[in-house]
Amino acid sequence: MAxxxxxxxxxxxxxxxxDQLRKGxxxxxxxxxxxxxxxxxxxxxxxxxxxxxxxxHFINRSPGTxxxxxxxxxxxxxxxxxxxxxxxIDDGLVESRVGTRDKRERHLFLTExxxxxxxxxxxxxxxxxxxxxRQVGPEAVVGFRQxxxxxxxxxxxxxxxxxxxxxx
Amino acid sequence: MAxxxxxxxxxxxxxxxxDQLRKGxxxxxxxxxxxxxxxxxxxxxxxxxxxxxxxxHFINRSPGTxxxxxxxxxxxxxxxxxxxxxxxIDDGLVESRVGTRDKRERHLFLTExxxxxxxxxxxxxxxxxxxxxRQVGPEAVVGFRQxxxxxxxxxxxxxxxxxxxxxx
DNA sequence: CTTGGAATGTCAACAAGGCTGACATAAACT
DNA sequence: AGTTTATGTCAGCCTTGTTGACATTCCAAG
Numbered sequence: 194m195a196x197x198x199x200x201x202x203x204x205x206x207x208x209x210x211x212d213q214l215r216k217g218x219x220x221x222x223x224x225x226x227x228x229x230x231x232x233x234x235x236x237x238x239x240x241x242x243x244x245x246x247x248x249x250h251f252i253n254r255s256p257g258t259x260x261x262x263x264x265x266x267x268x269x270x271x272x273x274x275x276x277x278x279x280x281x282i283d284d285g286l287v288e289s290r291v292g293t294r295d296k297r298e299r300h301l302f303l304t305e306x307x308x309x310x311x312x313x314x315x316x317x318x319x320x321x322x323x324x325x326x327r328q329v330g331p332e333a334v335v336g337f338r339q340x341x342x343x344x345x346x347x348x349x350x351x352x353x354x355x356x357x358x359x360x361x
Numbered sequence: 362m363a364x365x366x367x368x369x370x371x372x373x374x375x376x377x378x379x380d381q382l383r384k385g386x387x388x389x390x391x392x393x394x395x396x397x398x399x400x401x402x403x404x405x406x407x408x409x410x411x412x413x414x415x416x417x418h419f420i421n422r423s424p425g426t427x428x429x430x431x432x433x434x435x436x437x438x439x440x441x442x443x444x445x446x447x448x449x450i451d452d453g454l455v456e457s458r459v460g461t462r463d464k465r466e467r468h469l470f471l472t473e474x475x476x477x478x479x480x481x482x483x484x485x486x487x488x489x490x491x492x493x494x495r496q497v498g499p500e501a502v503v504g505f506r507q508x509x510x511x512x513x514x515x516x517x518x519x520x521x522x523x524x525x526x527x528x529x
Numbered sequence: 530c531t532t533g534g535a536a537t538g539t540c541a542a543c544a545a546g547g548c549t550g551a552c553a554t555a556a557a558c559t
Numbered sequence: 560a561g562t563t564t565a566t567g568t569c570a571g572c573c574t575t576g577t578t579g580a581c582a583t584t585c586c587a588a589g
Contacts, residue, residue, distance in 0.1 A: 208499040214487040217494070217506065219422075219524060221396050222415075223517040224509035226436065228389050242574055247390075254387075260537065268394065273576055275538065297536045297585055319382040325511035326385070329504065331376040336497065336504020338385065341392035343493035349391040356387060410545055428566065441547055443567065465556050465565040535586080541579090548573075558563070 217340075231317040239310070244269075244277045246314055249303065252287060253311045254356055257300040259292070266352050286310060385508075399485035407478070412437075412445045414482055417471065420455060421479045422524055425468040427460070434520050454478060 207213070232246050251266055252258060260278075264271055278301075281287040286307035292298035303311060326334050345353060375381070400414050419434055420426060432442055446469075449455040454475035460466035471479060494502050513521060 205499065208502050209491055209494055211487060213502070214490045214494065215422075215483070216525070217490050217502070218396075218483070218486055219521060220506050220509040220513075221393065223521050224512045225389065225393050226517055227513045228386075230514060244575060254383075261535090269575080270577065271537075272539080272578085276575080279539095292536095295536080295586070297583090299537070315383070315386070318386055319379060321512060322382045322385050323377055325508050326377055326382070328511045329507040331373065332500070333504030333507040334376050334381070334385070336501030337508035338388050339497040339501040340493050340505035341388040343496045344392045344489060345388075345395045346391075346398060349394055353387060353391050357384070412546060429564090437546085438548065439566070440549085440568080444546075447567095460565095463557070463565080465554095467566070531589090533586105533588085535584100537583080537585105539580100539582085542577100544577075545575090546573105547575100549571090550569105552569085553567080555566090556564080559561085 227321065228318070231321055232314045235314055235317060241280075241310075242277075244273075245281060248274070248277050248281060249286065249307060249311045250315065252301045253303055253308065253315075256302050257290075259298045259300060261298075263301065265348075268349075281307070395489065396486070399489055400482045403482055403485060409448075409478075410445075412441070413449060416442070416445050416449060417454065417475060417479045418483065420469045420471055421476065421483075424470050425458075427466045427468060429466075431469065433516075436517075449475070 229243065233243065236242055236246055247267055248263065251263060255262070260271065260274070264274055267274060278287065278289070282289055284306075285304055288302045288304055288307075289299045290302065292300055342350060342353065397411065401411065404410055404414055415435055416431065419431060423430070428439070428442070428446075432439055435442060446455065446457070450457055452474075453472055456470045456472055456475075457467045458470065460468055510518060510521065
């Protein structure tokens with residue numbers, strides 16, 4: 194099915210064949226399952242879902258972030274996010290403070306209990322990632338991140354980069 | 362929060378810090394969105410979802426595969442898969458043939474129309490992956506796949522490897 | 530000062546795609 | 560003959576996404 198490298202252009206483009214690309218696609222599929230498996234188990238026990246994990250993660254990364262900012266990072270509708278935030282706030286994991294400058298905005302913070310959940314989830318997720326990183330070494334990790342970054346949509350890459358600035 | 366490298370063990374383990382791991386986690390999150398974005402758009406138009414894509418993909422990879430095998434690859438319940446398969450079969454994208462050796466089994470094949478959809482979806486997904494691969498070069502791609510493989514659950518790694526054998 | 534629009538919350542309804550449990554059938558195995 | 564396996568299906572539930580509508584609050588421009 195239409196190899197990428199033409200018959201005359203076979204320098205070292207063998208990594209761009211359809212077969213190689215398909216391997217990459219399947220690797221993403223299977224790896225993402227592993228990536229979410231550990232947090233998912235914890236969440237199920239506590240009666241939460243992946244959506245709660247995502248919210249808690251990004252609030253932890255950018256304490257005081259607004260709902261709108263969170264919406265654009267997560268890429269869901271406000272109604273969908275609101276349902277998740279509602280349970281997190283009611284359960285005392287997230288605090289929503291009315292903005293001081295602009296009182297329409299709500300600034301989101303994790304409570305102590307929220308931080309505890311975040312820590313539990315991210316520890317589990319980091320453990321798996323650490324094991325993988327350690328196993329393959331630093332050069333592979335660089336390549337891993339380069340490919341992922343190149344695969345993002347541009348707006349997501351901006352979010353990714355913005356989080357970098359703060360987290361460095 | 363508990364750096365991995367102790368104060369005395371700082372050879373070159375800086376790629377295992379919590380901060381580096383968190384970057385990897387966020388990269389996975391944002392990249393997976395990009396990874397699925399193009400097929401998702403196509404699927405929405407045609408009235409299908411990601412679940413249909415997965416089924417069609419793996420049937421294409423292993424024509425004649427059984428329902429049970431597909432279940433263990435996809436990691437869902439038979440009821441969930443059945444709902445998806447039902448629509449694919451009714452729409453004439455997948456054919457289900459009773460097994461010859463073991464007549465309890467159903468062997469799954471894509472029809473011409475099924476192959477056409479698969480081609481459309483995988484072309485879109487490959488295009489993005491190809492652009493990413495090309496941009497970062499072959500060494501990065503090797504690292505990418507190494508990390509992903511190390512991140513899989515063992516049983517998924519087996520599926521991944523088995524698909525490799527057939528597809529090489 | 531009024532008004533438009535932005536930021537947020539909320540209600541309702543719906544769909545996709547997971548899940549469990551129960552039951553049915555046919556074929557294979559013992 | 561009885562059990563296990565492979566599959567299908569019905570019913571019902573949950574999470575998490577969607578759209579549409581409407582209320583509130585408040586900044587900012589005219």
